[in-house]
Amino acid sequence: MFSLIAAITFDPTIRGILVVAVAVAVLPGSIFMIISTNTGVKLGILITLAGLFGWIFLMSSVWWMYGIGLKGRDPSWQAIEVNMSRDSDTVTEQVNSLPRPEDLPDPVELLNRYPDIKATAMEDPAFASLVETDPQEHRLTLSKVASLDSQIREDLNEELGGWRILSEQDTRRGETTAAADAVLASDRSVSLTGFTGTADYFVEDVFFYGGKTADEPQLPDDDTSALSRAWTRITSIFEPKNPDLLSVVTVRQAKNFEPDPSKPPATTQPRTDVDALSVIQLRNLGNKRFVPALFTLVSLVLFVSFAYLLHHRDKLEMAMVEAHEQEKD
Structure with missing residues (x-):
């Protein structure tokens, strides 16, 4: 009993x-x-x-x-493709309109287009070290530059063939990057890329394509009026079907450093002599x-x-x- x-x-x-x-x-x-x-x-x-x-x-x-x-399944990112170099067309047709990482503007040159914004940003020692350091030692990403001002972000988006870059303040960047980390940590990706953990690569930029305009979050540096945001919400009501939302997370292999017990661990730095790897994902809205x-x-x-x-x-x-x-x- x-x-x-x-x-x-x-x-x-x-x-x-x-x-x-x-x-x-x-x-x-x-x-x-x-x-x-x-x-x-x-x-x-x-x-x-x-x-x-x-x-x-x-x-x-x-x-x-x-x-x-x-409730049902929560919305999530589903990996479609892991592209090693973008030398050839991708399976996802929309990604072909996104310039290759080598064809994108150089972050330092992009920053130099806005001297006033640069002068203000250089007052931060951490950001100044990224700009003044040799690019071969530490790469300044486009996301960091686009995070400085909404004007930089809007001008850069016009060069991306319908895509838009996420700033580092965008809350969606963390979720998208975490989904890409899960893809790169899978057994199939490990055999393909050689990455065994997040310390083996450096996340550069995150790009979005499609989706509803009303779903775009309000960032601290955005100057969009409340009336404009309200009108966007109203117009989204007459768009019952959600357009496909795609993301591309670009990463580069990280440099290997000899560990020094007397010093703190070195920050992850990308190798500029290798091609950027692109993780292409599709937003699954689920049935929550x-x-x-x-x-x-x-x-x-x-x-x-x-x-x-x-x-x-x-x-x-x-x-x-x-x-x-x-x-x-």
């Missing part, structure tokens, strides 16, 4: 079934028992089930609205709200059905009472 109880305790499937069974028996079961003592078993079942599915409908409506509770939406609609149908049965039963009883009164008269 004790062995059976121990097996139930450590088996999550059996334990879960027992928990649900007890909960159903105690919660709806107790309500049904109380109601049935006053109305009878048949009417008690109808009232209990109508109340139960009405409550489930309200609860699942909140799940549907906020994407919580019993589909499951609660289905749950809500089923609960609503059941609630309306049991409520209609109660209404129909009341009408029959009223008709019988009326007929009985007429017979008495």
Whole structure:
């Protein structure tokens, strides 16, 4: 007997079934028992089930609205292709319009186009060290330059063939880079690239293509007016289908440094003598709200059905009472 109880305790499937069974028996079961003592078993079942599915409908409506509770798959990035050099056309057609890393503007030259912004940025010693250091030692990325001002970002996007670069303040950059890290850490990618961890490569830039304009986050340096943002939200309502959202994460092999126990670990630095590797990904919107939406609609149908049965039963009883009164008269 004790062995059976121990097996139930450590088996999550059996334990879960027992928990649900007890909960159903105690919660709806107790309500049904109380109601049935006053109305009878048949009417008690109808009232209990109508109340139960009405409550489930309200609860699942909140799940549907906020994407919580019993939900489907969350949106995620799915890798389409890992391109080693971009020397030839990629399988993803849209990526061919993005200039190759070697054809993109040099970050230092791009920064020199904006002397006022550069002067302000050079007041930061960390940023100044990136600009003044030999590019062979540490590469200044386009993302860092584009993060300085929205004007730089807008001008650079015009040269990207419909793509747009993400600044380092963009919250989407972290999620996209993390998805690319998972791809590069897979067994298949390790055999292809030779990367065994995130320390083996340096993430340079992240580019986006497509998607809804209304989904673009508001960055601290953006000067878009509130009225313009509101209008963008309104126009997105009439765009029910979400365009495909693609991302390209460019990385380079990192330099190898001899570890020095007396010094802190060296920062990751890219090798400028090798081609940049591009991780091409497609945004999968998932079905986060589909499951609660289905749950809500089923609960609503059941609630309306049991409520209609109660209404129909009341009408029959009223008709019988009326007929009985007429017979008495």
